[in-house]
Amino acid sequence: MQSLALLPKWPTKQYHKGMAQYQFSVQVQPEYLADQSAPEQGVYTFAYTVTITNTGKVPAQLISRSWSINDADGRNDKVKGLGVVGEQPLLKPGESFQYTSGCRLRTPTGTMHGSYFCVAEDGEKFDADIPMFVLDALSALGGKPTMH
Secondary structure, three states: OHHHHOOOOOOHHHHHHHHHHOOEEEEEEEEEOHHHOEHHHOEEEEEEEEEEEEOOOOOEEEEEEEEEEEEOOOOEEEEEEEOEOOEOOEEOOOOEEEEEEEEEEOOOEEEEEEEEEEEEOOOOEEEEEEEEEEEEHHHHOOOOOOOO
């Protein structure tokens, strides 16, 4: 019984409260661009529209991005850089920023995911996850995707 009393008390309530203070939510809508693709040459072009919303309690700025782009053959490209589409938006709680960008794959299907590095107005640093989403030219062309 005494050993149980020596276990540390985890401040779970405070931890969760602090995490919600610095938080961006990210939604992505991908689109296959048939008119900019050349499937016979192994070029599949996609656009994706990203909406970033500050769901935290403190104004924060997106500083940089990190993407992992994967095709159906297992190729993986890492893309890192400052900001998004040349901007480093500062978002107040409840504000959103939307942009559209794109990528090319050598296969008709693939995935993307990543994160944004952000700094809150009070100097706190945090990462905002970009959830994995599917790039799928086959569905747009009436076929069946080969990657989940």
